[in-house]
Amino acid sequence: MMSDHESTRRSVLRASALVAVGGAAGLAGCAGGSENGGGGDEETPTETATQTATQTATDTPSGGSDGGESFGGWLDDVDNYDGVVDETGADEVTVEVGTEANGGYYGFGPAAVRVSSGTTVTWEWTGQGSSHNVVAEDGSFESELVAEEGHTFSHTFESAGTVKYACVPHEALGMKGVVVVE
Ligand SMILES: [Cu+2]
Structure with a gap:
């Protein structure tokens, strides 16, 4: 009875001793390792990480549409932007002007479309949300400012690139679009 207890205790002690030896060896290894990588003691990385985290948190809600x-x-x-709609290969692509978005009928539908070069994009007015126009940010095209349902405006995209455009009266509300030409 007494000896049973005694031998159990001894083997526990032996095990602890082995762990202690292993632990010491491990610590020695760690110390050597950190000396190698210990060159950089600037604090800039920490600050940068903090700033990045803050910006990411701020960006996430608006960029929510993945x-x-x-x-x-x-x-x-642009609250109706839900990714770039792929229409490559289509001969003709239609984009609505006056899609329900941005607090009224102040959207292009779809907001972003990808087309092949040589494609004609036709914007078609829904007649909702008062007068709209379609004006390229780079000045490459500009439609009339009209409200009439069924009105159309077309532009053929000959060369690859990204063209941003907006409805000038409602640009501040988020009535903006993009045509990506491949
Ligand atoms: Cu508009």
Whole structure:
């Protein structure tokens, strides 16, 4: 009875001793390792990480539609942007002008579309949300400012690139779009 207890205790002690030896060896290894990588003692990385985290947190709500690209922020405040709609290979692509979005009928539908070069995009007015126009940010096209349902405006995209455009009266509300030409 007494000896049973005694031998149990001894083997426990032996085990602890082995762990202690292993632990010491491990610590020695760690110390050596950290000396190698211990060159950088600038505090800049920490600050940068903090700033990045803050910006990410701020960006997440507006970029919530996980479309990936936001075209340099052009579509950040466009609440009907839900990724770039792929229409490559289509001969003709239609985009609605006056889609329900951005607090009224102040959207292009879809807000972002991808087409092949040589494609003609036709914007078609829904007649909702008063007068709209379609004006390229780079000045390459500009439609009339009209409200009439069924009105159309077309532009053929000959070369690859990204063209941002907006409805000038409602640009501040988020009535903006993008055509990505491949
Ligand atoms: Cu408009």
